[in-house]
Amino acid sequence: xxxxxxxxxxxxxxxxxxxxxxxxxxxxxxxxxxxxxxxxxxxxxxxxxxxxxxxxxxxxxxxxxxxxxxxxxxxxxxxxxxxxxxxxxxxxxxxxxxxxxxxxxxxxxxxxxxxxxxxxxxxxxxxxxxxxxxxxxxxxxxxxxxxxxxxxxxxxxxxxxxxxxxxxxxxxxxxxxxxxxxxxxxxxxxxxxxxxxxxxxxxxxxxxxxxxxxxxxxxxxxxxxxxxxxxxxxxxxxxxxxxxxxxxxxxxxxxxxxxxxxxxxxxxxxxxxxxxxxxxxxxxxxxxxxxxxxxxxxxxxxxxxxxxxxxxxxxxxxxxxxxxxxxxxxxxxxxxxxxxxxx
Numbered sequence: 322x323x324x325x326x327x328x329x330x331x332x333x334x335x336x337x338x339x340x341x342x343x344x345x346x347x348x349x350x351x352x353x354x355x356x357x358x359x360x361x362x363x364x365x366x367x368x369x370x371x372x373x374x375x376x377x378x379x380x381x382x383x384x385x386x387x388x389x390x391x392x393x394x395x396x397x398x399x400x401x402x403x404x405x406x407x408x409x410x411x412x413x414x415x416x417x418x419x420x421x422x423x424x425x426x427x428x429x430x431x432x433x434x435x436x437x438x439x440x441x442x443x444x445x446x447x448x449x450x451x452x453x454x455x456x457x458x459x460x461x462x463x464x465x466x467x468x469x470x471x472x473x474x475x476x477x478x479x480x481x482x483x484x485x486x487x488x489x490x491x492x493x494x495x496x497x498x499x500x501x502x503x504x505x506x507x508x509x510x511x512x513x514x515x516x517x518x519x520x521x522x523x524x525x526x527x528x529x530x531x532x533x534x535x536x537x538x539x540x541x542x543x544x545x546x547x548x549x550x551x552x553x554x555x556x557x558x559x560x561x562x563x564x565x566x567x568x569x570x571x572x573x574x575x576x577x578x579x580x581x582x583x584x585x586x587x588x589x590x591x592x593x594x595x596x597x598x599x600x601x602x603x604x605x606x607x608x609x610x611x612x613x614x615x616x617x618x619x620x621x622x623x624x625x626x627x628x629x630x631x632x633x634x635x636x637x638x639x640x641x642x643x644x645x646x647x648x649x650x651x652x653x654x655x656x657x658x659x660x661x662x663x664x
Contacts, residue, residue: 325357341555342631344381346389369496374441382631383661413443429506430533436540443499447490454516458483462505467498555625561596597621
């Protein structure tokens with residue numbers, strides 16, 4: 322181990338992805354300090370490494386094609402305070418759920434609807450993670466990221482190009498390594514409780530005027546009741562994005578298929594469909610091909626019952642998407658990054 326780095330040759334990645342599928346990397350570079358990043362990339366031979374956070378938003382359909390980099394720096398601190406709002410800086414290796422709890426414990430709110438999402442802080446802006454009516458991009462103050470060959474950059478929210486489960490870090494192929502994220506969070510704000518599920522969970526608990534921590538607890542309970550725990554069965558959470566269609570097309574589809582939920586899109590001219598409903602309607606919920614399957618609890622979640630390979634899970638995902646497109650004329654896109662194959 323050199324200063325701030327740990328190198329592992331022919332690394333086993335099976336325990337480093339939440340699908341728990343077998344995969345290896347020719348070199349795993351663990352970065353304990355951000356000032357060791359230049360040296361880390363030197364070990365990668367100038368190539369842009371695959372950045373592996375918690376392994377919760379990717380599927381290894383094969384081995385990693387080159388070096389893999391894992392950020393271990395996990396510091397969290399308040400770096401600016403304007404009284405009614407504060408700026409929190411979290412290093413890329415910090416666990417996302419731990420950050421959400423930390424902000425609430427320090428009297429800051431806004432991220433509570435994003436509780437219990439697996440993975441690291443560094444992955445959050447790349448995917449623009451979201452849940453229960455909130456997206457992380459709404460609270461990003463700045464993103465610090467390293468671009469191989471171009472050095473460190475600091476981007477404001479507009480430069481991040483946030484979209485639905487999307488960002489400039491995901492789109493442009495420059496090999497961004499998100500080293501830290503700053504969040505601008507209020508000390509007092511009305512909780513977001515209008516999303517289906519959260520509202521009902523709070524009402525069932527007899528809470529009419531919830532605190533941010535009560536919303537946090539409700540979201541945690543809701544996610545635990547609906548989504549399988551990766552610690553118990555291999556999965557990466559929601560595998561497919563909710564499709565977004567033009568308003569007229571979405572309304573026409575809902576007219577032909579009563580019960581199809583429609584949600585607001587990015588603008589008045591679009592609507593978001595429930596991918597889970599489409600998949601369930603095609604009969605996939607609880608389906609199993611050997612050890613590759615679909616959760617009995619949520620149709621959006623692909624699961625590894627034990628010894629499924631990433632290639633087998635990908636093949637199942639393609640079959641599911643094909644059946645949805647055949648029946649509804651709607652193309653599904655995967656949420657996780659697929660390594661070792663194309664969608």
